Amino acid sequence: MARDICVCLDFLTDAHKAQIERTARSGGMNVRFFTTAQLDEAAAFGRTAEVLYSCVPKLFKQCKELKWYCCAFAGVDVYCKDPSLFPNEHCQLTNSNVYGLTIAEHVVMTALMLLRRMPAYSRQAFAHQWGKAMPIRSIHGLELVMLGTGQIGRCVAQRMRALGAAKVIGVNRSGRPAEDFDEVYPIEKLDGLLPSTEMLVMAVPGTDETAHILSRERIALLPESACVINVGRGTAVDQAALMEALNAGRLAGAALDVFTPEPLPADHPMWETKNLIITPHIAGSTSLPYTCDRNVDSFCEDLENYIAGRPLAHLVDRTLGY
Amino acid sequence: MARDICVCLDFLTDAHKAQIERTARSGGMNVRFFTTAQLDEAAAFGRTAEVLYSCVPKLFKQCKELKWYCCAFAGVDVYCKDPSLFPNEHCQLTNSNVYGLTIAEHVVMTALMLLRRMPAYSRQAFAHQWGKAMPIRSIHGLELVMLGTGQIGRCVAQRMRALGAAKVIGVNRSGRPAEDFDEVYPIEKLDGLLPSTEMLVMAVPGTDETAHILSRERIALLPESACVINVGRGTAVDQAALMEALNAGRLAGAALDVFTPEPLPADHPMWETKNLIITPHIAGSTSLPYTCDRNVDSFCEDLENYIAGRPLAHLVDRTLGY
The missing domain is CATH 3.40.50.720 (NAD(P)-binding Rossmann-like Domain)
Structure with a gap:
């Protein structure tokens, strides 16, 4: 069975993708990258993926086999308030406290x-x-x-x-x-x-x-x-x-x-x-290279945890909402 | 002969005035305070004053006996570019580097x-x-x-x-x-x-x-x-x-x-x-209490120097212009 990681984000550079690929390969996992303009393709690949790294709730919902969703944003209220977004009951949720x-x-x-x-x-x-x-x-x-x-x-x-x-x-x-x-x-x-x-x-x-x-x-x-x-x-x-x-x-x-x-x-x-x-909700925008670097670092850190079977470091408490 | 200090500034609090008076008295000097709405009174008093602490070029020009003018601003280009503003050729000029x-x-x-x-x-x-x-x-x-x-x-x-x-x-x-x-x-x-x-x-x-x-x-x-x-x-x-x-x-x-x-x-x-x-030349405005406190401190420091016959610490080099 393919152990797939679906990544659907717009801010990734080639260096970020290489960093994620390296980490994935070290655990024998396969990764594919999509932008939010390719949601259909992402959903098709994500349907059997184990891991999703994105920020799009409706893509999350479609990844039925998911074991871990890393949300690239810090705020995860939309997910905590609406359990129906979760594709299955066991999926873990982490957020990105990098803003x-x-x-x-x-x-x-x-x-x-x-x-x-x-x-x-x-x-x-x-x-x-x-x-x-x-x-x-x-x-x-x-x-x-x-x-x-x-x-x-x-x-x-x-x-x-x-x-x-x-x-x-x-x-x-x-x-x-x-x-x-x-x-x-x-x-x-x-x-x-x-x-x-x-x-x-x-x-x-x-x-x-x-x-x-x-x-x-x-x-x-x-x-x-x-x-x-x-x-x-x-x-x-x-x-x-x-x-x-x-x-x-x-x-x-x-x-x-x-x-x-x-x-x-x-x-x-x-x-x-x-x-x-x-200001139009831009204080934490993903345009700052420093923020994007830390976002990918944070995901890769937990990807290493995931691969090693360790607890995820950035796990969200869905009851608390953060 | 009265050793007078003419102070003509709008930002002084009672505490500032007390601080200046204390320093003046320690050297046997007499001080009077005016606002820029009282320029005529200030000029009348300033005509025989030894020291002026102000920021008004035309008042400066009228204080004919002046030995020291402490400008409450940092920029003194107006004085350095126009020697005719000096009431006499011996008057020392200091500025206030407190902004x-x-x-x-x-x-x-x-x-x-x-x-x-x-x-x-x-x-x-x-x-x-x-x-x-x-x-x-x-x-x-x-x-x-x-x-x-x-x-x-x-x-x-x-x-x-x-x-x-x-x-x-x-x-x-x-x-x-x-x-x-x-x-x-x-x-x-x-x-x-x-x-x-x-x-x-x-x-x-x-x-x-x-x-x-x-x-x-x-x-x-x-x-x-x-x-x-x-x-x-x-x-x-x-x-x-x-x-x-x-x-x-x-x-x-x-x-x-x-x-x-x-x-x-x-x-x-x-x-x-x-x-x-x-912005309308307000970066260094005199509305910040911290700035006003340092302005008065800086004047009093040099007033002590003046009274003791020591060189003034904040002397302007009129050739350089600062």
């Missing part, structure tokens, strides 16, 4: 844009207006709260501290300590932190527990000087409440990369919300 | 905005368009060339290295080594560096030597992937050549905080130049 660096650079960029009043300066520049200097703030000496202490949160914390942030507070489910944070608290303590939060960065997975985790009530707890950045899932924010707070000046600014729904319709009021930076 | 932190944060912000395609994403957001992911780049692994290795250049280099830049090359007049840079070259070597420069950051003073230092010929030497950031003086860039290169796609992007003239007129073609981020 920390690029997402952290997005966070540093948008944090500085918010602190330095770029939404207002950009609007003036679009209108050909040479504006006056407005009060700005700095990452130097800033205290920030990072909701989510996974790979993304840690990469953000590292950069903020390197840029002179006074304190980076992590908040996660259990309050378990995490490297690179000055302090870590469980989610139950969040309400107590919010009234003194200048910058709230959110990178939590899309689960039932995180739905509207930044609720209307919590938005009301933030000071007027607070800025909010969300790079996780749009479901984590009460968007209507956030828009109201921004438009009323009860929050200093926000930068959202994720929304419900996506794409954001052209007539959505979000586009005209005050002091809001909108 | 490194805020300007470096502006550089980090705009560098990320350029590498991550924010000019295009912002334009789409203004048009309510949910755009597609575009190829981006990272500070991680980036090589950059910093023209100017003074306090601003060093603060930029520190931050870029902390964010994982592969190499920060400094370029200055003489090629003298400077802390925080991987390599430093004299200006004569710049042309040899440009063809492989991905990111050129400019923070040079406005002097005859730096006028159009980024000339049409040098812009042509940069690769198509290069981005240019200027936070020094608008005179340093051949603006017409830069606009042409950006509009023709011969450069990936630019972020300019300084221009000729300032303010940039509403009908200037700069506003509509492709992949250009325009």
